[in-house]
Amino acid sequence: MKIPETYKNKSLSELKNLATKWTNKVVRKRDEGKKCISCGQYKTLEAGHFYSAGHHDHIRYLLDNIHGQCTRCNRHLHGNLIEYRRGLVVRFGEDFVASLDLKKQNSKGWNGWDRFSLIILIQEMQQKFKELNKSFQL
Numbered sequence: 001m002k003i004p005e006t007y008k009n010k011s012l013s014e015l016k017n018l019a020t021k022w023t024n025k026v027v028r029k030r031d032e033g034k035k036c037i038s039c040g041q042y043k044t045l046e047a048g049h050f051y052s053a054g055h056h057d058h059i060r061y062l063l064d065n066i067h068g069q070c071t072r073c074n075r076h077l078h079g080n081l082i083e084y085r086r087g088l089v090v091r092f093g094e095d096f097v098a099s100l101d102l103k104k105q106n107s108k109g110w111n112g113w114d115r116f117s118l119i120i121l122i123q124e125m126q127q128k129f130k131e132l133n134k135s136f137q138l
C-alpha cells in the first residue's frame with residue numbers, strides 16, 4: 001500500500017490519537033440512540049472500553065471491546081465493569097463475551113502498533129464511519 005500524503009509526517013503517537021479519534025467516532029455513531037451498555041440509561045454516550053486500552057493495547061481499537069457508555073459509568077465508575085459484562089451478555093449473548101475474553105488473552109507476541117497498521121486502521125474506521133452515517137440518514 002502507498003502511504004497517503006496526509007499520514008507521511010505523522011508520528012506514531014499522532015497516528016494513535018487519530019486511530020482513537022476515528023474508532024470512538026464509529027462507536028458513538030454505531031451506538032447512537034442506544035442505552036448505556038452498563039447502567040441501561042439513555043444518556044449521552046462516550047466510547048467506553050470493556051478491557052481497558054491502557055492494559056490491553058492489542059484490542060484497544062477492537063470495536064467489540066468498545067461500547068457506548070454514559071459519563072458516569074465510563075469515568076466515575078471506572079467502566080462499571082460488572083454491569084458492563086452483564087450488558088454485553090444481554091445485548092450480544094454469552095458467546096460474544098467468551099470470544100472477547102479469548103481475544104483479550106490472545107496477546108502473545110504482541111509488539112505494539114506500528115505506523116502501517118495504524119494507517120490501515122484509521123482508513124478502515126473512516127470508511128465504517130461513512131457507511132454508518134449513510135445508514136443513519138435513510
Ligand SMILES: [Zn+2]
Pocket residue numbers: 036037038039040041069070071072073074
Ligand atoms: Zn451508564
